[in-house]
Amino acid sequence: MTDRRETTVERLAEFVATLRAEALPAAVLEQARRRLLDTMGAMVAGARTAEGRAVRALVADCGAEGQVPAGWLPIRTSMPMAALAGCASARCTEIDDIHLESCTTPGAVVVPTALAVASSRRDVDASSLLAAIVAGYEVVIRWGKAVDGPSILYQGIWPTYLGSGVGACATAARLLGLSTEETAQALATAVMLATGATGRSDAIAARWLAIGCAVQNGVIAAMAARRGFRADVTFLDGRWSEATRIPLRSSTLIAGLGAAYEIERVSVKPYCSAKQAISSVEGFLQILEEESLDVGSIQRVVVGVPAQYVQLIGQPGLPRDRLSSITSVRYQLALAAYDRDGLLDVARTRLHDEDRFRAFMDKVVVEPAEDLQLYYPTAWPARVDVYTPSGRVRRIVRHTRGDETAPFGWGELEGKFRRLIRGSLDAVSADRLIAACTGLGTGISVQEFLTVAIASDPAR
Numbered sequence: 001m002t003d004r005r006e007t008t009v010e011r012l013a014e015f016v017a018t019l020r021a022e023a024l025p026a027a028v029l030e031q032a033r034r035r036l037l038d039t040m041g042a043m044v045a046g047a048r049t050a051e052g053r054a055v056r057a058l059v060a061d062c063g064a065e066g067q068v069p070a071g072w073l074p075i076r077t078s079m080p081m082a083a084l085a086g087c088a089s090a091r092c093t094e095i096d097d098i099h100l101e102s103c104t105t106p107g108a109v110v111v112p113t114a115l116a117v118a119s120s121r122r123d124v125d126a127s128s129l130l131a132a133i134v135a136g137y138e139v140v141i142r143w144g145k146a147v148d149g150p151s152i153l154y155q156g157i158w159p160t161y162l163g164s165g166v167g168a169c170a171t172a173a174r175l176l177g178l179s180t181e182e183t184a185q186a187l188a189t190a191v192m193l194a195t196g197a198t199g200r201s202d203a204i205a206a207r208w209l210a211i212g213c214a215v216q217n218g219v220i221a222a223m224a225a226r227r228g229f230r231a232d233v234t235f236l237d238g239r240w241s242e243a244t245r246i247p248l249r250s251s252t253l254i255a256g257l258g259a260a261y262e263i264e265r266v267s268v269k270p271y272c273s274a275k276q277a278i279s280s281v282e283g284f285l286q287i288l289e290e291e292s293l294d295v296g297s298i299q300r301v302v303v304g305v306p307a308q309y310v311q312l313i314g315q316p317g318l319p320r321d322r323l324s325s326i327t328s329v330r331y332q333l334a335l336a337a338y339d340r341d342g343l344l345d346v347a348r349t350r351l352h353d354e355d356r357f358r359a360f361m362d363k364v365v366v367e368p369a370e371d372l373q374l375y376y377p378t379a380w381p382a383r384v385d386v387y388t389p390s391g392r393v394r395r396i397v398r399h400t401r402g403d404e405t406a407p408f409g410w411g412e413l414e415g416k417f418r419r420l421i422r423g424s425l426d427a428v429s430a431d432r433l434i435a436a437c438t439g440l441g442t443g444i445s446v447q448e449f450l451t452v453a454i455a456s457d458p459a460r
Contacts, residue, residue: 007184007233007234007236007237008236008237008250008253008254009184009187009188009191009233009234009235009236010180010184010233011253011254011257012139012170012184012187012253012254012257013173013180013181013183013184013186013187014180014183015135015138015254015257015258016135016139016170016173016174016183016187017173017174017178017179017180017182017183018180019131019134019135019174019258020127020131021126021127021128021130021131021134021441022127024130024131024134024261025261027264028134028261028263028264029130029134029441031261031263031264031266032130032133032134032137032263033130033437033438033440033441034408034410034413034437035097035107035110035111035133035137035263035266036111036114036133036437036440037413037414037417037433037434037437037438038096038097038107038268038408038413038416038417039090039096039097039107039108039110039111039112040111040115040417040433040437040453041095041416041417041420041421042089042090042091042093042095042096042107042108042346042420043086043089043090043111043112044420044421044424044425045093045095045346045347045420045421045424046088046089046090046091046092046093046346047089047424048346048347048423048424049089049092049093049322049346049347050322050347051088051089051092051208052088052089052092055084055085055088055089055208055209055212056085058209059077059081059084059085062077062081079116079117079119079120079219079223080116080216080217080219080220080223081216082112082115082116082119082120083112083113083116083117083168083172083212083215083216083218083219084209084212084213084215084216085112085212086111086112086113086115086116087108087109087112087113087164087168087211087212087215088208088209088211088212089112090107090108090111090112091105091108091109091160091208091211091212092208093272093346094269094272094273094274094323094326094346095269095271095272095273095344095346095420096108096269097266097267097268097269098266098267098269098275099140099141099144099262099265099266099267100150100267100275100377100378100379100380100403101144101145101149101150101265101377101378102140102141102142102143102144102145102149102150102159102262103144103149103150103153103159103160103377104140104141104143104144104149104159104160104163105160106136106137106140106141106160106167106263106266107137107266108160108211109136109140109160109163109164109167109168109171109211109215110132110133110136110137110140110167110168110171111133112215113136113167113168113171113172113215113218113219114129114132114133114136114171114175115450115453116219117132117171117172117175117176117219118175118446118450119450119454121175121176122447123177124175124446125445125446126440126441126444126445126446126449127441128174128175128177128446129175129440129441129446130440130441131174132170132171132172132174132175133171133263134261134263135170135171135174136167136168136170136171136174137167137261137262137263137266138170138257138261138262138263139163139166139167139170139253140160140163140164140166140167141262141263141265141266142252142253142254142262143159143162143163143166143167143253144159144160144162144163145252146248146249146250146252146253147159147162147163147246147247147248147249148247148249149162150308150376150377151308152246154308154309154312157246158207158211160211161210161211161214162194162246163194164211164214164215164218165190165191165193165194165214165215165217165218165221166187166190166191166194166218167218168190168214168215168216168217168218168219168222169186169187169189169190169218169219169221169222170183170187170218171218172186172218172219172222172223173186173187173222173225176222176223176226178222178225178226182225182226183222183225184233185225185229185230185231185233186221186222186224186225187221187233188230188231188232188233188235189221189224189225189229189231190217190218190221190222191231191235191236191240192231192232192235193214193217193218193221194214194244236248236250236253237250264404265404266404267400267402267403267404268402268407268408268413268416269402270282270400270401270402270416271343271344272326272343272344272345272346272348273326273327273332273343274312274313274326274327275380276305276309276312276313276327276329276380277313277327277328277329277332278380278400279305279380279381279382279397279398279399279400280303280305280313280329280332280333280382280384280397281329281332281333281336281343282382282397282400282401283382283383283384283395283396283397284301284333284336284337284384284386284395285336286395286397287384287386287393287395288336288337291393293386293388293393295337295338295360297388297389297390298337298360298363298386298387298388299363299387299388299389300363300364300365300386300387301333301363301364301365301384301385301386301387302364302365302367302384302385302387303329303333303364303365303366303367303382303383303384303385304366304367304368304369304371304372304382304383304384304385305366305368305369305372305380305381305382305383306368306369306372306373306375306376306380306381307368307370307373308376309380310366310367310368312327313327313328313329313366314329314330314366314367315327315328315330316330317361318331318351318352318353318357318358318361319331319351321351322347322348322351325348325351326348329364329366330361330364330366331352331357331361333360333361333364334352334357334360334361335352337360338352338356338357338360339352344419344420346420369382369383371383372396372398375398379398379399379403381396381397381398381399382396382397383395383396383397384396384397410438414434417430417433417434418430429455432452432455433452433453435452436448436449436452436453437449
């Protein structure tokens, strides 16, 4: 009688449960520290938005009375609810990180989960925290690649939501010290809870609550495995696609695990924008700066992008709310022209409707560019043509600042972090948090790191 072949879930579980920071390349650990700082900045900024405030109120309504700080949100709550709140606040900013080929935003899933679990346990060390972050990123990103995230997104399925429960579960399982078998059961439960449908809405969108709930489910799945709950570890090997009608390449989840790490291929956003619009904004900014163009001389701007996201970023008219201002390339280009600091305003405290904004937006045309199609989704490019009485100026941007080809160093990340936390944390608190992140595992313990983070809570 032959031994039963390991399932996809079991092989993922073995990777997660046995991952050790000591065996990871120094560059991978450095990326984990950078992702920690960058996402914490998004959590702070997100807490100031209407969505962030609504999440805080909701958590209070739920009546949790634990002792776990939810990132920097001014609430104390249970571990799963802390992860929910931190995720929703970070993700709603659209300034958190993104992995292009998977079309997932792993930082908003993994980092709030890691902070919530680490804050609830005294036995978590820096090595475990860093390993959990790397494991979570790997699972979320591989999940997005396995379901072809860049394609299903435009079919109304949110790849990050689809993989967030499993990624949060992997992060929590690693920090809870689950065995390989327990981790497999936890992941199987998280898979069972995943669906992936999404949609759009105005005002305070339930979209951000939905992904927070998925993260909460992932944490609960990990906690449940410790209490003996069991699920079907074979579900991904055949029945997933039948049950969800979403194709999934299970081999993508496990091929080459540990040979390289996806956390090194994450893209960092330089400002608050849907990633699909950033290449267009960067190209336009290059033209303004390099050609010393007077905005008033611009007659027309033609933006060409891969057909997949023409509709998403090409919406006409003034934005109706914060989210549509972030996705509208017409509005983003108007900000670049007239209010460049507004590109970093996550809360979008002011939505411009002045005549000059309207007039400029009417000059912008968004169209599909077949020549750029072949680069997607490895890159999310744009071609920007600016027409003036002197003629046409063109820029083609395939990769932007913060992409794998031009990664942010610590200096750029610190600058972004300081801009995001402005108005919430003072300079001394910011210095301490940056030092705690950069030194985590190399002189700074988890408890020292958490002490600094909690002491810097802007609500204290």
